[in-house]
Amino acid sequence: MAVPVPGSPDHVVIGGGVVGAATARSLAARGEQVLLVEQHGRGHDHGSSHGATRIFRMGYAEPDYVALTQRAWEAWAALESASGRTLLDRTGAVDHGRPEVVDAIARTLEQAGVPVERLSTDEAATRWPGLAFEGHVLAHATAGRIRSAETIEALLDLAESDGATLRFGVRVTGLDDHGDTVTVHLDDGTAVTTPSVVAAVGSWAPTLVGELLARRGAGLPAIRVTQEQPADFPSHLPDEAWPSFVHYPLDGGDVYGLLTPGEGVKVGFHGIGPVVDPDARDRTPVAAEVERLQAYVARFVPGVDASAPALISCLYDNSPSDDFVMDRRGPITVATGFSGHGFKFAPVLGEMLADLATGGVPHPRFALAGA
Template sequence: MTTTDVGAVVVGGGLVGSAAAWQLARRGRDVLLLERFGPGHVHGASHGASRIFRRTYADPTYVRLAQEAEAAWRELEERTGTDLLTRTGGVDHGSAQALAGLVATLRSLDEPHELLPAAAAAERWPGLSFETEVLFSPATGRVHADRAVAALQQAAALEGGEVRHHARVARLDVDGDHALVELEDGTRLRTRELVVAAGGWAHDLVGHLVPLPRITVTQEQPAHFQAAVPTEAWPAVVHHARPGDGTPADAYALATPGEGYKVGFHGVGPVVHPDERDYAATPEGLAQLRAYVGRWFPGLDPATAEPISCTYATTDDEHFVLDRRGPLTVAAGFSGHGFKFGPVLGRVLADLVDGRPAAAMFGLESVRTAARGLSTGSS
């Protein structure tokens, strides 16, 4: 059977793989992006109309990546003529320990922020409820997910890359300094530069080739709610759970224009294989989410919940996997908070292909102890 040599192959046409294809193509690589499904599919973690963009992290590495990402999103908008990033402002509230960590980091990096008493925040944003001090970040906003993936693929094509949908990979192998890619249709490819950004399918595709950490795939079930009051001025919300909050985990919320106000818990969905999902909210999970909205979002109608479904692929410490072994570069474990960094993750992967290492915390050999929560990351 004939094997075709390709300069660089990217497997996975979601956000991260598409970003890698763009960044590699603009560096002059002959890039082929392979996506198992069709454009705009709903089977992974990159679809929909809204993701939170924020720079409120306790870890300065993520703050710096988000600062770089904002400029990269604006560059992508200009390159493709697409509106992607909208500033709305954002608030964090809840756990005093989580907020203290955020404030300390933001101060150390001269990142604009404001602290408000709970009553002042509730007065400023009618329809939202707070019981603790509130951290406001003017840089927070939302990214339109579907448009972002399409724009990244458009940008890759403008740089000479090829985007191929409905191209399912059957097997990956490494042979010395080459990687071998076999598609279900029998196509065989050989490359010295293989990037795999396969989301929930990471272990299926590369688990036999590199020592991936544990990555837990869950089917998350946020929902859109309709408002009884105007929400145009509402910020995005990150709620750091504390005892008595009536929530099973940290939570997030943001407007999705035309669909409602999206509210969800962070990383509490049932464990699934991405090929075996039912795309349905559990009755217990939906009831818990409605009760949460009733307590913390008096401007929303809990009865109007319209569930939506996506996947998380989560490492134990919620740090990403961005590393290279031989001809294989791996991107995995974005843990429900990777979307905001999209174009920059592509840059990091292109740097890895070029031989420049990523931060040690993203390495395959990194020690990953459980440290879950929105103080590490969020939507």
């Protein structure tokens, strides 16, 4: 027997990670009736949003991403004001490595009016003794460390205070597309019919809404789900010694890092992990990759103990271009493909998805293929 649901929500947001939480908050703030459902518990570690910290940085070579980071910088300040919480520690950021990459970032930031500072490797090592540098070095102050777990809680609390209903530990078992509405079936027997579903489900998007979108002539790009394994390393230095950092090694690949207070300096290779089923990953570390990460840290992060990694397991949902996927077809809005760099945009993504769910048009870069 179906569990009764009070009223009929204007929107069902599926997914309680940062994107779903931000969307529910944005919709509820507009006076929309919102039901958010999440298959796992509140603050779970099964997806891509868990953990205490994430990087905020404006270091992109693409002007539209830099423009979004500028919007997000202001949106983080507004979210802090609305929630009464500190969510972004303004530590600054440094990029270094392959000259063609760092120089492209510098040009785009300068064109956007973002103040930057170019340094020699020696100057950078003097300023940040916990890091070793190569190639070109670029610093910018409009960057920092997001308190990610606190951010999700702030967004959920704000959504709830504006009238959203939040349900955790309830899994979507099916979606019936009726043309102008969708019925959402949950594993507790609930069936909710709504004119708007926002599937902010990251790695689960292909299985949840891929077929429904295809029936509507929209091609969800191939989303590659990988298990990444960064690690926290004990720091020898005070917390204020650590900026957020991204390294583009001269021999290829990308590496990121930031301090997580009380846990260490998190360092990880970007987007190289094995492909996994998000419902069936075993979180077992790949020993060779752990050794590779330790060797990297021993060389380029001298301010930590490379011999003592605390391993982390997380999911990336990667689009082929590493661009986000955010679009709507009929009553179905989808959000996926955040490719390990979406968290910094969370308050803006929530606004963009709320716009889509209420009839707005997609950002051209993030739109689905097909009519």
